Amino acid sequence: MLLTFSIFIPTAVGLLILMIPRRMEILQRYVALLGTAVSFILTVVVFLNFDGSTSLFQFEESWIWVSSLGITYHLGVDGISLFLILLTTFLTFLCIISSWGSVKERIKEYHFFLLLLETGMVGVFCAMDFFLFYVFWELMLIPMYFLIGIWGGPRRVYAAVKFFIYTMTGSVLMLVGILYLYFHTTDPVMGGHTFDILIVMRQCHFPLGIQTWLFLAFGLAFAIKVPMFPFHTWLPDAHVEAPTAGSVLLAGVLLKMGTFGFLRFCLPMFPEAAIKFVPLISILALIGILYGALVSMVQKDIKKLVAYSSVAHLGFVMLGMFALNLQGLAGSLLQQINHGLSTGALFFLVGVVYDRRHTRLIEDYGGIAKGMPLYASLFMIVMLSSIGVPGFNGFVGEFLILLGTFKANITYGVLGAAGVILAAVYLLWMYQRVFFGKVVHPENEKLHDCTAREAFVLIALIVFIIWIGVYPEPFLSRMEPSLQAVLDRIQEASAAAPLVP
């Protein structure tokens, strides 16, 4: 029952918060904090009891939901979803803390939507039934839409609608793919069709033509989420206009759903098609890396810079994934976690100065390292991790990705490596303009350094940034069996058509 509780306790707590009288704001915040803390602790318990030696799904729960249609309420965790779930509950917990000082209006509804979002996010990663997966996938749109639209910046309504429609369009096409799979799967026990993911995965051996269409149907939904070029245009608007917590969860978790989708569904279920699409995806990933980096460089708004950097980072993730070897896959999955931590931290950092000056433009800052030394140091660490400097998590992920990519295709590897350099360019240049140099604007002299609350959030993230950077073994070892299982499927398929060795 652990997974069910992790998923639904947030919503239950959220409904509870809605019933608290509007005046009692502190109580609302504490209840939300408690809810996310409980959820996080439960996922930690899952982690501690996780058997990292097998690729089989653990903590499975299965109840019949709609028997006449073969829909089951089926949950499970494996090496791929374990860390994503942990990331989700951890980030949401930190978001509640960070919102303590930055969200002051309509607190009840804000926390309700955050908690509902958590339910959707954790649910997507745990779902073992396609119907359930789709329900959670779409469900996430509702709270995110409201979070961006109500508590966001000046163009928030535009951003919220764009996010919603864009994502939904991909999702509904995925639905057609799901339905196709459903009708081509027979439940060995009950006889009819079934939505159960494990059964579908065992039975889906389609010819290349059909696989291609299915790969595209699912792939489009995931590509929009990642976001891959050219489906990324919703991202800058959504990230910039969202409130800090919204941006953190958007970048930290929601984007991972796209990459998770490719890893969990497209690769093992449509291996021949995946192999066929390696060039296309790799090139789009590379375009994402280079284009994302170049556009980041010219941004005037720090948040937008970070948003485009997400495009670049997830380009790496996709590049590594479609190298189709163990290093690439491991690097890709690890980098998903890393990006969640680093970019989440970056958005929190931006939120810190925004709460003080209500501007995110680089030119409005300059030389603030003098007045905010702690903030500057924390920012430096996170920034270095984002660049991929050894000692921090980003390096481990990017190194594995590039290792895998070089093994698969040297050209892709070289181009990808260039992206690393570009990341250093835009981040360092931004840092220099914001933190170093002379204090041009007098307001910047009197800025308060991080409060204890802000520092706690950032340090919590930095602990993991350093841990994964220095000792990634506990993470990688638990991921490996499940990744190997995915790889086995690919290699089965490539035995028929040899891959680049």
Place this chain on the structure above:
Amino acid sequence: MDIIGILPEFLLVITAILVLILDLLDKRGEKVGLVPLSIVGFIGAGIVSAFLWDRGGYAFSDMVVADNFTTVFRVLLCFIGAITVLVSPAYLRYRDIRLGEYYPLLIIAVFGMMVMVSAADLLLFFLGLETLSIALYVLACLDRRDSRSTEAALKYLILGAFSTAFLLYGVALLYAVTSSTSYAGIMEGLRETSPDPLAVAGIGFLLVGFAFKVAAVPFHFWSPDVYQGAPTPITAFMSVGPKAAAFVALIRVFGIALDGTADVWMDALAIIAALTMTLGNVVALRQQNIKRMLAYSSIAHAGYLLVGIVAGGQRAFAAMSFYLVAYALMNLGAFTVAMLVNRRGDGDYQLEDYKGAGFAHPLLGATMAVFMFSLAGIPPTAGFFGKLYLFSAAVEKGYVLLVVIAVLNSALAAYYYLRILGYMYMARPERELKPVPRLGAYTFTLILTSVIILLIGSLPAGMLNLLLAALP
């Protein structure tokens, strides 16, 4: 069996007469007992209909079929009637419509729909259709102070009469070919021969008549104007009741009786379905008046339902039934909200009136959110499950392209459903918001419909099994 088979309709007629008499006796013009009596009548008819579950059969020389399918929809229609009656009085007071005939007419309209649903013969279907239509023509123009109301009724009357003529001509042609007007007879008669040009023409005319009734493209032009002009409770009623009844008949006639001749009409219907949903959604995007917006949304939903007829088969019909139930709930709820927001006096149904309404009136906002998400097809609502089930039926039969068009339409439609929520929650009110009256009837309706929507959306098994057992 004869009387038992039509007992619910019988009850409704008696109720209508009693309400009419009550209204005549009501000399002081207070019209007190009309609403409770009507509701009691609907509940009674609903219970009697439910009693016929698994106990029904044919009646009146096989012209009436009181099977489980009929039972389900009779109950649904009674529910729709009861809800409409429940939310009408406040609105009628507000628009100063003091005609007591409103309630008997409504009951007669439901009676007509029940006849349509229980018909096993085209002539009986026509009888029910005309009864419904005439009642609706009058109900549409009851708001005598508003010229749009009269215009609506006139348009409805003229176009309705025109389309009924098509329908009758189709019946006549099919009779010429098969010597029968009953569904079974027509099915039998068309089975032997290869499609006779006369039969093809008959089916075509029949299709036109039905298409008008469900406001499918290109016979939809009456719908937005009529929906906008009619009094809002009648609009709510019109958007769900006649559609349900017409689709039931479509299932019985096209889905079953004319199944053998499917190659004649299948492609045409598929194209109509695609055009209907697309046009409905695209034009809805530009609407600033909520009644017109919901009218075009209804057109789009009719398009989705037509996909079910194209697909055909048990799964499709069960899915259409589920969808009609969900759709009735969503639309009744949405129009109830429209009635409440309009009561703030000014603005006349413009979407701008909704600015800030979400936080000012939490219950209104939350339930409207449920309705809008359900109409858009977002989980965990009944609208989502209905769409999923319906589209799965079409995918099963291989109509993947049609489903792709349908799902893309759903994504497109989300834009205008979200727009209302955007106004409600993300905009500041421009005018001083008058307090929404705390009317028990409205609150009850909003809560009931939204709770059921969420319930059957997340736990659809019960409703689903019921509908599967009810299939003709």
